[in-house]
Amino acid sequence: MQDSPDPAKLKAQVIEARGYWHPFHEGLLELAPDYLAAYLAFQDAPARSGRLEPKIREFIYIAADGAVSHLYSSGLQRHIGMALEKGATPREVLEVIELTMLTAHAPHEMGLRILAEEMAAAGSQQDEMTRPLSADEERRKKRHIEATGRWPACGDILFRLAPDFVDAFLAYEAIPYAKGTLAPKVKDMILIAVSAAPTMLDATATRRHIRAALGNGATGEEIAEILQLTSAISIHTCTAAVPALMDAIRAGA
Structure with a gap:
């Protein structure tokens, strides 16, 4: 011992x-x-x-x-x-805080995919859920990918089910990526x-x-x-x- x-x-x-x-x-x-x-x-x-x-x-x-x-x-x-x-x-520390706040995306990343699967199983809103993104939606998606290098797994679903929420949702990620100083x-x-x-x-x-x-x-x-x-x-x-x-x-x- x-x-x-x-x-x-x-x-x-x-x-x-x-x-x-x-x-x-x-x-x-x-x-x-x-x-x-x-x-x-x-x-x-x-x-x-x-x-x-x-x-x-x-x-x-x-x-x-x-x-x-x-x-x-x-x-x-x-x-x-x-x-x-x-x-x-201070700007770097604030950027860490902004990135940490991206837990705000977690309920949507998880929940919207489950929602889409359950809607498909129920045969609900199939036309809306399978429609291609519009030209404007594709432009906004491309802009986000260029700024952050990524696209949320729930992004396309948001365009279809919560179109008024998409830009606010994406801004939480785009701001620290597009304007940030950290590598x-x-x-x-x-x-x-x-x-x-x-x-x-x-x-x-x-x-x-x-x-x-x-x-x-x-x-x-x-x-x-x-x-x-x-x-x-x-x-x-x-x-x-x-x-x-x-x-x-x-x-x-």
């Missing part, structure tokens, strides 16, 4: 590696220092590899914390500050982080964004590191629960 880590040394290692000391760190240091050491190794491995530049790692944390499926506000504040400290511009592969990395996060686990979107990232020059090692960084938000269970446990222990004492 391994000896328990030295508390003072372990605390110094956490502060050096993570850049802060949190009440949940203190609780784990008191109750389960071996678990705190395991957390540090898990969190710190991507940073030690050096595959992603520091500000990109912060972008991944911002995306995972800021996705609507998580919305961990204290982590957002911390990692936005750290991204700026590591050379990111295309970095945008794909951010979308991988959102799609693959423990709070989202969207396999279809994760595959789509991994394919796009590889096409834009990302390496397998870089993408594997994104998954490591994204999985780390699971520690927020401890972030919330360990201080509550410590409060309960103190109240009982």
Whole structure:
């Protein structure tokens, strides 16, 4: 059995590696220092590899914390500050936020395809669902593809079932792609982080964004590191629960 880590040394290692000391760190240091050491190794491995530049790692944390499926506000504040400290511009950080907001597309990407399948099975609105796109719709579709390099799987269905909604839907993606400053592969990395996060686990979107990232020059090692960084938000269970446990222990004492 391994000896328990030295508390003072372990605390110094956490502060050096993570850049802060949190009440949940203190609780784990008191109750389960071996678990705190395991957390540090898990969190710190991507940073030690050096595959992603520091500000990109912060972008991944911002995306995972800021996705609507998580919305961990204290982590957002911390990692936005750290991204700026590591050379990111406010415009770049805003672009990360805009890309993270693309979870707004998820209900339509999933739901409209299911709707189309069920309408076909029911024999509903077949003429409308199978009609070719009009010349204007094809023009708008082409413009979006030129701006973003992609077309949403639900895009054609939106033209047929929600024509007044299409341009508003597409703008959420087109704006950060057409006007953004981040490299295309970095945008794909951010979308991988959102799609693959423990709070989202969207396999279809994760595959789509991994394919796009590889096409834009990302390496397998870089993408594997994104998954490591994204999985780390699971520690927020401890972030919330360990201080509550410590409060309960103190109240009982």
